[in-house]
Amino acid sequence: MKLSKIFASALFFSIAAASAEMVFESRLVEITVKPGQKVVTGNFPFEIKKGSATVVSYDAKCTCLAARLEPLNPDRSVKLVWKEGEAGRVMTQFDTSQFLGTVEKAIELNLEGQKEPTILTVRIQVPELIKMEPSSLKWDKGGEAGEKVMKITINHDKPIRIIKHRGNNDKIFPYKLVTIRDGWEYEIRVSPTDLRQSGMGMISVTTDCEFPRFQRAAAYAVIRPSLKRAPVLTQ
Amino acid sequence: MKQFVLSLIGISLLSAVASFMTYKVVGAPDRSVACAQENLPEYFVCLTTVREWPEDEILWVDARPRKDWDKDGVEGSVLVNDQEDWLDLEFGFMSKMTDELKPRVVVYCNQSGCGSSKYVAEQLRQRHAETFGFQVFVLEGGIKALLEEK
Numbered sequence: 001m002k003l004s005k006i007f008a009s010a011l012f013f014s015i016a017a018a019s020a021e022m023v024f025e026s027r028l029v030e031i032t033v034k035p036g037q038k039v040v041t042g043n044f045p046f047e048i049k050k051g052s053a054t055v056v057s058y059d060a061k062c063t064c065l066a067a068r069l070e071p072l073n074p075d076r077s078v079k080l081v082w083k084e085g086e087a088g089r090v091m092t093q094f095d096t097s098q099f100l101g102t103v104e105k106a107i108e109l110n111l112e113g114q115k116e117p118t119i120l121t122v123r124i125q126v127p128e129l130i131k132m133e134p135s136s137l138k139w140d141k142g143g144e145a146g147e148k149v150m151k152i153t154i155n156h157d158k159p160i161r162i163i164k165h166r167g168n169n170d171k172i173f174p175y176k177l178v179t180i181r182d183g184w185e186y187e188i189r190v191s192p193t194d195l196r197q198s199g200m201g202m203i204s205v206t207t208d209c210e211f212p213r214f215q216r217a218a219a220y221a222v223i224r225p226s227l228k229r230a231p232v233l234t235q
Numbered sequence: 236m237k238q239f240v241l242s243l244i245g246i247s248l249l250s251a252v253a254s255f256m257t258y259k260v261v262g263a264p265d266r267s268v269a270c271a272q273e274n275l276p277e278y279f280v281c282l283t284t285v286r287e288w289p290e291d292e293i294l295w296v297d298a299r300p301r302k303d304w305d306k307d308g309v310e311g312s313v314l315v316n317d318q319e320d321w322l323d324l325e326f327g328f329m330s331k332m333t334d335e336l337k338p339r340v341v342v343y344c345n346q347s348g349c350g351s352s353k354y355v356a357e358q359l360r361q362r363h364a365e366t367f368g369f370q371v372f373v374l375e376g377g378i379k380a381l382l383e384e385k
């Protein structure tokens with residue numbers, strides 16, 4: 001009789017754990033990063049609607065994203081057991097220093113008794129203060145030589161000046177940096193000297209931008225062999 | 236209590252025998268990464284689809300941390316991740332692509348849903364795909380799909 005009570009209790013608690021509901025207001029947080037901002041914070045508020053929930057693990061799978069459950073227990077330890085009616089949040093901190101454009105990173109939250117993890121996604125948008133268009137200039141091997149131009153545009157509320165520039169293959173890809181509007185618009189004009197061989201040159205620029213992320217930029221000049229285009233995937 | 240323990244041992248033994256017999260009849264479990272190409276988002280690709288392409292038309296890009304690439308990166312792959320200086324890694328990619336031009340670039344990281352491979356693929360697509368004329372894909376299942384295949 002005693003044993004059957006133990007089994008019944010174990011069954012009851014496992015069912016209770018399996019039916020726990022940690023309900024998030026949203027599983028996606030979108031953040032636009034300010035130019036000088038290195039770390040951004042995203043919050044995922046939640047409420048325990050049913051039963052009690054025990055957090056087994058939460059993992060960002062990226063060294064750029066850290067997560068924390070809040071609030072903490074009174075003794076400052078991480079609160080892993082949440083009762084029905086309690087509310088909290090998963091607080092994330094995203095180190096954006098290596099990124100440009102749109103980036104998504106996810107946190108996997110595992111609850112006791114749940115088969116699939118809960119995925120919380122942080123999507124950031126990092127504006128590109130220095131835009132190089134196109135980012136690569138191309139010529140075909142054996143094709144016609146001729147000058148091609150890359151435009152550098154500054155998308156910021158104050159000027160960013162190019163203070164240094166260097167090409168690593170000046171023999172094949174000599175270039176000129178032309179100032180159109182100092183601090184706002186430049187052009188890199190490249191005229192390859194020899195198209196008989198495929199090859200590549202990188203032109204790097206250094207700026208006086210106060211934000212480290214935008215102090216260096218690079219563009220490419222490429223002589224490529226002709227390429228038969230790969231068939232388009234049909235999905 | 237003694238009877239309970241004996242019953243438990245008996246049930247465990249019976250289960251073990253049944254499992255062994257099932258294994259012998261059915262074989263090992265299929266641990267390959269499940270993948271249906273038609274259900275994948277744009278630019279994602281199953282390993283089975285990649286295997287239909289000529290091997291010499293593919294440049295593999297490893298978007299994982301350098302230590303993982305050093306350990307078991309695909310042979311001939313180039314490292315381009317979102318943890319190291321992009322300009323340095325991009326130069327390596329461009330050099331490789333200029334030396335041996337490939338029409339297909341397949342980016343992988345540790346697993347499905349890995350943000351690194353999506354980010355790297357998007358950057359390569361935006362910045363260089365048109366210049367070189369290649370297509371960029373993300374491998375569904377990541378390195379796990381490749382390791383399971385082995």
